[in-house]
Amino acid sequence: MSKDMNYSKAVQRLEEIVQTLERGGIPLDETLKLYEEGAELLEFCQQELASAEGKLNEMRLSDVEEKLTK
């Protein structure tokens, strides 16, 4: 997967893949290739969803600045 892949691009590409597969009439090799690509993109998207969750830090400006200069 390319380095600059992001969630929006991944969902857009997934939509294309699914539509191609739904239309059908493609050779077996192509089908399996698309499925694999789709699976990889789905995994990426799921990771993206999971990686947004994290801590809530609430700090005064001076504390942030102190933390940055440490």
Added chain:
Amino acid sequence: MRAGSEVTTGPIPVGQFVTLVRNTIRHDQLFQNQVITGEITQWKQYPSGHTYFTLRDSDGQISAVIWKGRCNIDPLIEEGSVVVVIANLDLYAKAGKIQLVVNRIEPVNKLGLLEEQKKLLIESLRKEGLLDRTRQELPAIPKHIAIITGTGSAALSDMNRLIDNRWPGLRRTIIGVTVQGENASNEIVRGILAAGKLSDLNTAARLNQTPVDLIIVGRGGGAPEDLWAFNLEPVVRAIVASKVPVISAVGHESDMLVSDLVADLRASTPSNAVELCVPEFDYHQMLIHHLFERLDESTNRLLQDCRHNLQFIQSRLLNAPLKGIYNASQRVSDLSNRLTVAVTSKFATAREKLQSLNNTIELVMQKTIADETTRLAVLESSLNSVHPRNVLDRGYSMITKQDGTIVSNSQDLTKGQQVILALSDGEAKATIDEIEQKGE
């Protein structure tokens, strides 16, 4: 310099000298009836009726006095007001103090001045092309939002609540700053700089954090002067210079600040900023789930078609003339094997992986539903605990008038009035015999 007619041979006593200076000042037209503008500090109105203050601006200051009854003082004038005075320069000989004796004082519309400065700033930003420069794109899913706003403000709790509704536990760093008054612009600028540092990959790695990928800077509504920091050049320049997309979220829908004009996105309110940049977790979870199902179903259907085709060819070969049947049958058999191999090696592995992914999604969805159910149950029980029925069960009763309004004060009652007593298991009608009011 010597005192005109008073010819002396020795040194002049200081009092005489100061008086001389005073007279010189008083007679010089340059120092009389001057129109001067500045900001008031140390504004003190004494019981004697005199008012003392200092008139200042960034380049200088001078003491001033308004003698009792000398002129009308607008009640709006206070510490910090910008005023225009018409005054004479004078020297108070006893203290050797130079001061303005004010004959007239008028407040200057401070907001008018500020508006003028705002216009000039917008004009220069426009000339620099900063108003129509290409804006940075917001991340589809922000991984770490820096929120720069007032510590403990209502705007902040609104934003936090809304974020957790849309994407529970979304990673964020709140940088608490002063959002109004003299220090506001300085602190906001430093807040934006700090958020910028948190977006730096190396810094983030050192702090073991996910880099900040979005900044919201703003505050809730207030008087135009209260929001003014967001119209000041340092804040505006810091937003323009930010390498991370910035959302300006200041005041209400109708407030338009210079920060709104230069930010990568303008939100009408702090809550609106959250709506614009925090997607809804449930929606995206569902989206991924549906894409998985469609991918799986369509691929399965295509594989099924392949199998049917092969079966069809095989059955036709069985009925074909013997000539060449061996080779053809061999080819079909090869194809069939390849299909099986391909499906087992690629499809099956990928599918297995996806299936477990999908199970995770379902688990998360079930958990979300379970969490919501628990939350509702908690809400329900807290609602129940304040239900009047529970109070009645403890032996209290509620009095209502015949029109159903609840009586909570003795003033609401009149002698002989019919009332209804609500008890835990029923009602009773009663008549008011006597009313006694407790002393206030």
